[in-house]
Amino acid sequence: MLPSDPVKSYEALMRWTAGNVAAADFLREMSEIARLADDIVDEVAHRQRNVSWLLSRTLVALPGNPFFAAHAVRLGPLISTIVVKWRLSDEYRLSDDQLKQVHGFVMREAVGDLVTATASIIGGDEFAMTVAADFFQTCHAGSIETVQDWVEE
Numbered sequence: 001m002l003p004s005d006p007v008k009s010y011e012a013l014m015r016w017t018a019g020n021v022a023a024a025d026f027l028r029e030m031s032e033i034a035r036l037a038d039d040i041v042d043e044v045a046h047r048q049r050n051v052s053w054l055l056s057r058t059l060v061a062l063p064g065n066p067f068f069a070a071h072a073v074r075l076g077p078l079i080s081t082i083v084v085k086w087r088l089s090d091e092y093r094l095s096d097d098q099l100k101q102v103h104g105f106v107m108r109e110a111v112g113d114l115v116t117a118t119a120s121i122i123g124g125d126e127f128a129m130t131v132a133a134d135f136f137q138t139c140h141a142g143s144i145e146t147v148q149d150w151v152e153e
Contacts, residue, residue: 001139002031012138016115016131022067023118029065030079033057034111037086071121078117085110093151105147112139 002009010024017023036054040047062068068075085107092104112135119131 002028003138012134015134016119018119018122018127020067020122022065023122026062026065026067027115027118029057029061029068030111030114033062034086067118074121075114075117078113082110082113101151102147105150108150109140 003012009028013024013027014021017027033054036050036057040050040054043050089104089108089110092100092107095101095104115135116128116132120128123131
């Protein structure tokens with residue numbers, strides 16, 4: 001998850017995209033899309049509003065993003081894979097198989113792979129490695145949530 005402070009979030013996105021504003025906007029948009037999808041699944045309140053926002057973001061904002069438009073052929077299959085992993089993660093969370101639970105715990109965060117892919121498109125493998133490490137440090141390193149916490153939620 002991106003930092004909750006909008007300034008820190010924007011700074012991180014700009015680091016991960018080497019200052020490419022369209023790429024940073026793409027990642028921010030995808031983060032919002034993922035958050036909205038999760039809210040729709042988890043919360044009854046504001047469902048109609050959230051679905052409207054989700055449709056607007058996916059059908060209007062995302063296709064209009066210059067970075068996404070230029071790299072949709074590369075990003076599309078990854079986004080599809082992320083959606084599959086998100087769906088499977090919830091199935092695995094409900095499983096009695098601990099290995100599936102562990103994998104589900106990690107798979108639920110697959111949207112972060114877009115950060116690495118975006119960095120790779122912008123600056124190649126070495127830049128992507130640096131960004132992936134920074135992304136983990138920024139978004140996951142401080143978490144105290146365990147697999148068991150997630151399973152019991």
